[in-house]
Amino acid sequence: MPERNDPTTSARTPGPGTTSVWGGEAEPAQGAGTQVPIVRSVAFGYRDVAQWEAVGRGEAPGDIYSRNTNPTVRAFERKIQQLEGAESATSFASGMAAISNTLFTFLAPGDRVVSIQDTYGGTNKLFLEFLPRQSVEVTLCPTDDAAVEAAVAGGCKVLYLETPTNPTLKILDLARLVEAGRRVGAVTVVDNTFATPINQRPLDLGADLVVHSATKFLGGHADALGGAVCGGRDLVARIYHYREITGAALDPTAAYLLLRGMKTLQLRIERQGRSALAIARHLGGHPAVARVHYPGLDTDPGHAVARKQMRGFGGIVSFELIGGVEAMRRALPRLRYAHRAANLGSVETVVGPPSTTSHVEATAEEREAAGIPEGLVRYSAGIEDPEDLIADLDQALGG
Ligand SMILES: Cc1ncc(COP(=O)(O)O)c(C=O)c1O
Numbered sequence: 001m002p003e004r005n006d007p008t009t010s011a012r013t014p015g016p017g018t019t020s021v022w023g024g025e026a027e028p029a030q031g032a033g034t035q036v037p038i039v040r041s042v043a044f045g046y047r048d049v050a051q052w053e054a055v056g057r058g059e060a061p062g063d064i065y066s067r068n069t070n071p072t073v074r075a076f077e078r079k080i081q082q083l084e085g086a087e088s089a090t091s092f093a094s095g096m097a098a099i100s101n102t103l104f105t106f107l108a109p110g111d112r113v114v115s116i117q118d119t120y121g122g123t124n125k126l127f128l129e130f131l132p133r134q135s136v137e138v139t140l141c142p143t144d145d146a147a148v149e150a151a152v153a154g155g156c157k158v159l160y161l162e163t164p165t166n167p168t169l170k171i172l173d174l175a176r177l178v179e180a181g182r183r184v185g186a187v188t189v190v191d192n193t194f195a196t197p198i199n200q201r202p203l204d205l206g207a208d209l210v211v212h213s214a215t216k217f218l219g220g221h222a223d224a225l226g227g228a229v230c231g232g233r234d235l236v237a238r239i240y241h242y243r244e245i246t247g248a249a250l251d252p253t254a255a256y257l258l259l260r261g262m263k264t265l266q267l268r269i270e271r272q273g274r275s276a277l278a279i280a281r282h283l284g285g286h287p288a289v290a291r292v293h294y295p296g297l298d299t300d301p302g303h304a305v306a307r308k309q310m311r312g313f314g315g316i317v318s319f320e321l322i323g324g325v326e327a328m329r330r331a332l333p334r335l336r337y338a339h340r341a342a343n344l345g346s347v348e349t350v351v352g353p354p355s356t357t358s359h360v361e362a363t364a365e366e367r368e369a370a371g372i373p374e375g376l377v378r379y380s381a382g383i384e385d386p387e388d389l390i391a392d393l394d395q396a397l398g399g
Helices: 016-022 048-057 071-084 095-106 123-131 145-153 172-183 233-246 252-262 265-286 303-309 322-335 364-369 385-399
Strands: 090-093 110-117 136-139 156-164 187-191 208-212 229-230 289-294 316-321 350-351 376-382
Touching: 016 071, 016 265, 016 289, 071 090, 071 229, 071 252, 090 095, 090 233, 095 123, 095 156, 095 187, 095 208, 095 229, 095 233, 095 252, 110 123, 123 136, 123 376, 136 145, 136 350, 145 156, 145 172, 156 172, 172 187, 208 233, 229 233, 265 289, 265 376, 265 385, 322 376, 322 385
Parallel strands: 110 136, 110 156, 156 187, 187 208
Antiparallel strands: 090 229, 208 229, 289 316, 316 376, 350 376
């Protein structure tokens, strides 16, 4: 069935709102349901063995076994592929599965990977614990363009970037660092979980691969884990091959939930970004707040680069309270319109400190080394009315 949003057959390249809704969705057969069905079957049956063999060799379209391919999962992959403007995409059981499978596809003993100290905590554990165990040389730089550029100049197989970072929302200059990676022949990978393709498209800036925790903004409803990798056909094929053997496949029901959530991606991202900016501005002048991190503030150190490479600044604000950890522990329970939980990017506001969220697996020393304050509050604005969120923060920070 043709896809209504296929850019190769449309006269006009559809915008991100249209792609959020229609991307990856095939025209239903005559009289069939309009929504992508959940295909739970583990295996797919064939009467004609020659056709079965052709599907197995990849010479005919079709599915054989759901650890490899599945129709519902394929629709999710097509939607994120189109949103990121990629040639190809594959999917995973979680964001960490996407990230670890990508790194392990390209890194072998003796190779070097360059990244930053404050990647998402789980990614950081791969760099500190699992990759060194495979004799991969790991260089983690301060989250600073010049430091990353200098490290990359020494040569590396993979350059792994995350911008904005979780949870301190630092910004890296993607065009500049992609160029540094290109000079040494590195595969440049960007975690685009925080920005989403609505606000930032790293492949347009020259990155080789984009990885996602689809669990967060893409799904947007905190009810499905998932991950994705998008990029050029050959690189994605290698990652897919690694995944089909190691087995971290996305479940079809999760794929369905992610697909449904993604239909409102552009609406949610616009709303959450507007709310986060209003909240960041408000907290910037609040007497209980010591520091606000948000790349949309023109006082933020990442603002100029963020303006250059992002269409919006995202739905996450982080801030430090006067009174540090103790003040944070007093304020969070008072919030009425926020889950205190280890998640972000959902329709509901979600808050938490790094010690129980992004960096729960890290030690206090590792968090300090990564420049992450223990009393930091990561605030993921939901789609509630921004005036209610601001009033809620005021009453929680107040007395
Ligand atoms: C930036 C970023 N990357 C990756 C992940 C890992 O995703 P998942 O929890 O889906 O494995 C997270 C999770 O919070 C994240 O924030």
